[in-house]
Amino acid sequence: MTQEIKKLTPKDYKSDQEVRWCPGCGDYAIMNSIQKAMAELDYKKEDVAIISGIGCSSRFPYYMSTYGFHSIHGRAAAIASGVKTANPNLHVWQISGDGDAMAIGGNHFIHAIRRNIDINMIIFNNEIYGLTKGQYSPTSPLGKKTKTSPFGTVEHPFHPGELVIGSQGKFFARTIDYNVKLSTDIFILMAKHKGTSVVEVLQNCVIYNDGCHAMLTDKEHKEDRTIVLKHGERMLFGKEKDRGIILDGLKLRVVKLSPGGFTENDLLVHDAHENNPGIHTMLANMRYPDYPVALGVIRDITSVTYDESVANQIDKIKKNAKFKSMRDLIYSGNTWEIKE
């Protein structure tokens, strides 16, 4: 008797737990995108392990019907690294906020990326500490007034993309919470990429940092203030599709297309697969109002993963091993007999 395997739908990945994010929180849309991506990827629920740290976004695993681990603050990357190394067959996804990944967990974040362990990290970046009710985070802009910076911060923020690429990241993409279509597409590409892949999701905290990304989500202007990068396509953007990005000396420059002036052919073609991180770093660092903010997959290069290398090394060494069991090992080398 053959059993028909029914393809799972996005709602099959939902758990029976009541979702407790604030009404209007950007996290809802991100969860929808993730569930859609998982259905699209045809993931078996039992093969998925979602690992999180602490923070609003880190409640995520409880709302999914897969395996999940809501761990401790900052340590999601380390726990996810252990899960993936122990069982490379699992799809390991990590959910962290900006504080979890880049403040208390900064060390684990950069080292996981450096090792290139095949985990998919989604960083919910709302530039604030929400769960503790509104203190500045390592991505809050300079001068930001919060409960712990009533006169404005005096710290320069991390830019996640720059940090990821600086840590030898092989995959970095950016999306924005409300854009479920774009996020779903990006999560699918992230999942297919072998090695550590990081997606920064610009996420709105409706209570403590409402409108932090409003400049980019404003209906009237969003197409003029963001650019969706696609590998192999020219860097063209704007509501009227009349603007683009060129390389001017050592800098990126925004130009307006016009008859007799710059044409589409003058614009840069996005190459996410370029090994050299220079242009990817510049693209990741583009900030409004000087530039449009880059969305989409900015960097996507292939390299051997840590988990593969560990497994390959063990396989290779085991093949020629002198010791096949504990007994072989303890009786090896210098031993001697004491007789009756």
Place this chain on the structure above:
Amino acid sequence: MSTNDILKEKEQVVIRFSGDSGDGMQLTGMQFSDTSAFFGNDVSTFPDYPAEIRAPQGTVGGVSGFQLHFGHYEVNTPGDYADVLVAMNPAALMANLNWVKKGATIITNEDTFTDKNLEKAGFESNPIKDHQRDYHFIEAPISTLTKECLKNFELDGKSVLRTKNMFALGMVYWLFDRPLKYTEHFFEEKFTSKPLVIEANKKVLRAGFNFANTIEALPRSYKVAPARIQPGTYRNISGNTATAWGLIAAAEKANLPLFCGSYPITPATEIFQELSRRKDMGVKTFQAEDEIAGICTAIGAAFAGNLAVTTTSGPGLALKTEATGLAVMTELPLVIVNVQRGGPSTGLPTKTEQSDLLQALHGRSGEAPLVVIAASTPSNCFDFAFQAARLALEHMTPVILLTDGFIANGSEPWRLPLDSDYPDIHVPHATPEDENYQPYKRNNEKLIRQWAIPGMKGLEHRIGGLEKMDKTGNVSYVPENHELMTRYRDEKIKRVAQYFPDIKLKGDENADLLVIGWGGTYGHLYSAVKELRKQGKKLALLHFNHLWPLPRNTEEILGRFDKKVVCELNMGQFADHLKVNIPHFECEKFNKMQGLPFTIIELMNKFNQLLEEK
């Protein structure tokens, strides 16, 4: 060897090799102990080296030592004071003179005893002249003779001088009538691709041996007959290697992959290094970016179904505190090995102490009980590492295994176990597609939850650090539930005692003094008790390996004795632990906080004093 040598029979001898930390004294000591073990002696060793890799040459701070004790009966400690000291320079003599018996033989490298070096070592006058009557000095121009011996070898000066430790070893081999063949074989194995180095070392070794044979300065030679020990196959093993192997044996027995996430830390690093070497046995090691990642990767691996381990020392255990609480909350099996060293803070990295007991028992946020056990000799680190893994898996809990710098670095002959010597491990896996699976449903006997592993179909569930609802494992803030779960976590660990063997008394049932100890002090406590009993005194030793929960018969045994003394290398942590947990327990305390093991003599003095007090 000439036939007219008169060999003195000795029952036991303590030798201490010492020199600059670059002089190869650890290797020299290990060679002597291997040779003695092959010869059939019982051996116990203890390396004593500085925290600095290469402290300034010729200074007392840079002295590295290796002490070994061998005998033709059971040897339980590396010995208190040396019968023979090898001092490769004045600093080595300065550092060790207090650890040498009066009348002992002291071999010095005459070439290094210059005015400048004597001053560097802190001597105001020549100690050899000053102590001529106290010790038997053998002054040998070791550097000169080594150079002379290798003058026809195409080796640079540095490489030549590096072999001078073999000259000293050759002399000591002659002194104790040992064969050279084991050490020669060692060089042949170690330097297969460097025949010149093999030849040079062999030649210098033999030159030292012949020199000792020739010179008139060596009036005596000792012979220590083979020991009467239990028949079987033996090897020398250090505590750290034994710990690594015990973990591998447990993984094999449980049929689980072994994963170790660690960060290098003295004196625990050798465990992690040995596990890293054992890729041939399928061990996965993860050198983490810090101590926290070490334990967190291990927790991740435990969640994914591996036998997971993290290894550390005191400061590292402190960093792992929060994650250990997570392992308690998520009720995952995890072995945490803590090789204790002197503390607090960086403290004495290369020295031994038992001062992490209370940290192991209580050092977590909230009420987070777990199992704490301790090994007590280098070779039984194997048994207790195996047991730590078995308890973690069978009781779904983190287990802290305490060893210490003394037993971790010390070595002794180990009678190799047979596969049948260690018990099966029953892993409480959940059954895939079990429709009734609930992540926090407990069995009645052990109160443990079942282990469902990602990849098992139909058992998908979420765990985490937030309080869990009884049975379902959903997040719960219900007040009564938190109390219930707190009590479950407590009772689950207490029930582990039902699976421990009863603790056994060693010595007189009607002892006038009960000596109590735990962990790595076993050899010294046992030897001191044995010596006094030989003198007709009534003593017994109660030595603990299971620290939490305590063995079931603890209260009953302690109740039998009026006079008790708890001996530990700390301010009295185990004594306090017993006072909290054993009603009406009272005791004397004997504590030492010098980064050094007890000496048998100081223990005997203390016990005698207590026996005399009414």
